[in-house]
Amino acid sequence: MSSGREEKLVEWLFKNVGIEKETRAITVGKYFAIDGYSPRPIRVVTHIHSDHTVGLADSLRVSSYIVGTPLTLDLLEELAIHGSGLHSLFKAKRRPLGYGEKLEYQGSSITLVENAHTFGASSVLIELEGHRVGYTGDVKLGNNTRVMRDLDVLVIESTYGSPRYRRPFKHSVEEILVDTVRYGLRKYGRVHVYGYHGKLQEAMHLLRRNGVEEPFLMPERVYRATRVLEKHGVKIGEYYRERDGDGFERYVVFRHFNQAKYRRIDGSTLNIVMTGWEFENPARQVDEHTWVIALSDHGDFDDLVAYVEMSSPRVVVVDASRNGEPYELARELFRRGYVTFVMPSTGENWVAGTR
Structure with missing residues (x-):
């Protein structure tokens, strides 16, 4: 990609994609908040683990839709909503999406992509203003994981983002x-x-x-x-x-x-x-x-790097809002030539050259 195109994409990225430190929400444009609370009309839940359902009660009060796979939403109803007093509100706002099904909203769209992390888990593809933004959620490579491709921006987790975290077995x-x-x-x-x-x-x-x-x-x-x-x-x-x-x-x-x-x-x-x-x-x-x-539902360091290599996005954003090693993963992607940012920033950003 030319440096001019790269600069324009990075400028667009910082206007439209963010990760909120307190709520851990991945935000895309004006409409989408993923795996954390932000006052946007669509809240997406990629899977049922508690660090990805942060602020769900607030989202139920503010957002128009709670989006997830049918299985994830049913599990949420049993594990997070049951006995909370929010059952009726959840019923009214839940919006199930099957894998590959697209939800159009205000000239943009969201598609949930199959992910082997846990039962019902998904990655998220958002198309906005001519750009394709993918968020892995927690990800595990396997037969049931579809790697998102042709992305302008890939947001990836970093739970096992250090070279120390390899499982050869x-x-x-x-x-x-x-x-x-x-x-x-x-x-x-x-x-x-x-x-x-x-x-x-x-x-x-x-x-x-x-x-x-x-x-x-x-x-x-x-x-x-x-x-x-x-x-x-x-x-x-x-x-x-x-x-x-x-x-x-x-x-x-x-x-x-x-x-x-x-x-x-x-x-x-x-x-x-x-x-x-x-x-x-x-x-x-x-x-x-x-x-x-050592039965894990996360990819190890090698799997995270392999996902990026298979996806080959124009820009990578490493999620630093959850437990993990975002800067070590960013350094490795930097070394391999990817344009890489860490969000939310703690004062240290990594930016690589063009691919």
Whole structure:
């Protein structure tokens, strides 16, 4: 691209694309706020994790539409709206979009793009004033991730944005999880699995695909989320509320990650804690009855760089509003010749030459 075109695009970028530090909203033009609150008519939620639903109640009061995939919106209704008093408002303003379906608004448009991060997750493509802006949300490369191309601007996450965060073993983790659960069922008769919403159901689905037939037990909120997934065609089967599991001899319990610190280590169960923050080994024993397994729903450093390389946008914006290493990722993209900015800026911007 010529330097004149580049300068015009960068000028347009800083007028039309931003990331708000307090609310973490990615804003595009006058109309779109993504994964955080900003007073715009369309609020987009890429997936159900709490750092991407920030300010949802405020958006419900101000925005005209709450946009997400049908599965994401149904999960939001169960996990974020249930019992909040905002149910009627959410029902009135929810605007489901299927993957590839375009919503036109005031001469601009938004399209949700398939993303393997978690069930129902999406990336976002916005077309505005002749420009194409893509936002990955949290992203994981895989068969169910479609890389956005022909972009003027790509906004990308940076959770594992450091070269320190590489998982050379990532393709073997699923098999290790299945084998560890089977071992726990043989030895203890019961296994407790801890993880975040979405990752829990991913583990359930994986275990069922690999022939684990024992009943799955779970607390109420995890049960409701699992019920939504089944409604959308994700087959789990043989799952029950934890309070209904007294009659089972062998079973797997699925609980939220935050409950792992209260786990039982008395020899009555095998505990499995799923986290992406493991890079040396796919599995690590932390006590006699607990294993940490590196099942992540995020791409590692190499995946983030690969996404940018496959997308080949004219300009890259690295999201610094959430946990991650935005400046290390920006340095690598800088080194590879991408025009790169970090937003919101903390006083250090990275700008590369033309491609």
